[in-house]
Amino acid sequence: MKLHNFSAGPCILPKSVMQKASEAVLNFDDGLSLLEISHRSKPFVDVMEQARALALELLGLEGKGYKALFLQGGASTQFLMVALNLLEKRAGYLNTGTWSDKAIKEAKIYDDIYEVGSSKSAGFNYIPKGYEIPEDYDYFHCTSNNTIFGTQMKSFPDSPIPMVCDMSSDIFSRQLDFSKFDLIYAGAQKNMGPAGTTLVVVKEDILGKVSRKIPSMMDYKVHISKGSMFNTPPVFAVYVSMLTMQWLKDLGGIKAIEEENEKKARLIYSEIDLNPLFKGYSVKEDRSNMNATFTLENENLKETFDAMWKEAGINGLNGHRSVGGYRASMYNALSLDSVKALVEVMSELESKA
Ligand code: PLP
Structure with a gap:
């Protein structure tokens, strides 16, 4: 019997969360399954609102100008969505592993990218230090935890420009001053819930500054204006993420x-x-x-x-x-x-x- 799951994801969840999730598949709202109710029905709208509120509460970002979204397409879609929404002239990226490398590759499609530091030549076995972030760039991007090689940023720079962070593999695992970040994204499938949704926490005032036209599905402002329900959300993944965040809150x-x-x-x-x-x-x-x-x-x-x-x-x-x-x-x-x-x-x- 497999008792101890050290898998890199997806995904390990508390047993109590799995139990509630499986019950909701059978009966969520008066005999209807979570999988068959309308995402516009009150019970699910409440789930979405609770999930968005819990994310901000756990990160200590309530009332600080941030919005939480539960989107689709995995963290990999955020690699390009960040660039589409924020990249006008040039951005700085810290290259600490395979996932940073992929984020850089996607952003390069849209504009110029400067690697402020990289540990690629050392097989990504350390986090570069002492790098400078140019003040006239659009944003700085980093990856808090390098899932594949096993390194983690223990501190973050005081960035003179908006700081974007991929926290896919260590979100909700340690206390940080999350208000240092202007945009945080994380695929659910490590510390939050099943694969299928990605948490995005964005400070609203960094948006709307690029000149390009952004397709609706790629536009954070569109998702914010629709309460993270611009299109049919991944109801199961959002519900289970909400349960896991509730579990974490109850734990302290x-x-x-x-x-x-x-x-x-x-x-x-x-x-x-x-x-x-x-x-x-x-x-x-x-x-x-x-x-x-x-x-x-x-x-x-x-x-x-x-x-x-x-x-x-x-x-x-x-x-x-x-x-x-x-x-x-x-x-x-x-x-x-x-x-x-x-x-x-x-x-x-x-x-x-
Ligand atoms: N970023 C990090 C740090 C990851 O660990 C992963 C996947 O493991 C990704 C991005 C890609 O996430 P997704 O598969 O949701 O696109």
């Missing part, structure tokens, strides 16, 4: 989950550092609390180790195909006990070897 919010996430990260990284059979991939100071990447020092032990963790009920530990090795993804809903189970297997391997 981001502060409470951050403490758990730090315990989990300390446990796995101390094993990686103390156990001579393993080696961490990324530099210590930039290690991600969400995705711990590591390799075996001796590849001959791979077969034994793989059999051991599978036997212990662990799932999804293989590294991304572009990196190899192992990746333990420890999103909000993964328990400390699951990390303990993995660490036990790692130390058992040491005693066997």
Whole structure:
């Protein structure tokens, strides 16, 4: 039985959320399924409004000029939507991994992009520091957590221009001053809900400044004016995201989950550092609390180790195909006990070897 899900997504959710979600599929509104009611009906409009409000509340951004949207097309659509809505002349991007690289590629379709810093030549195993953000650019874009290589920005610059951040793989996992950001986006499928919706939190006053015509579906202002219901929203993904945010709020919010996430990260990284059979991939100071990447020092032990963790009920530990090795993804809903189970297997391997 697969008991401990370390998969990089999608998606690990609290069991209580899964339970409520499955009940809503059978009976959400007086015998009707969540999947068959109108998205314009009051019960679903309430869900959407609650989801938008909870996102702002958890991030501490209520009443500060931000709007929350639940859009479709994944975080990948945000790569181009950000550029379409904000890029007039030039933008600065911090290149910290595969996803930043893809965001840069999409934005380049529309205009000039300057990489303020990049760790590409080092296999993205660190976060560049000491870079400068030009004051006359349209915006600065960064990726808070590098899901594939396992690095995480521990601090953010005081940007003189609007700061846009892809928080797909660490949204709601740690306390930050979210008001430093003018636009945050995150695919739901790591810390929030099923794949199919993307949270966008945008400060309204940065919009409407580009000269190009923006197709309606790509225009944040259109989605804001329609209360995130310009077209049929992904009702199930939004509902489950709302349940997960409610779960997080009841738990004590981001502060409470951050403490758990730090315990989990300390446990796995101390094993990686103390156990001579393993080696961490990324530099210590930039290690991600969400995705711990590591390799075996001796590849001959791979077969034994793989059999051991599978036997212990662990799932999804293989590294991304572009990196190899192992990746333990420890999103909000993964328990400390699951990390303990993995660490036990790692130390058992040491005693066997
Ligand atoms: N950005 C980051 C940091 C990610 O981890 C991912 C997917 O894992 C994406 C963007 C792409 O998200 P999507 O598949 O929703 O387009």
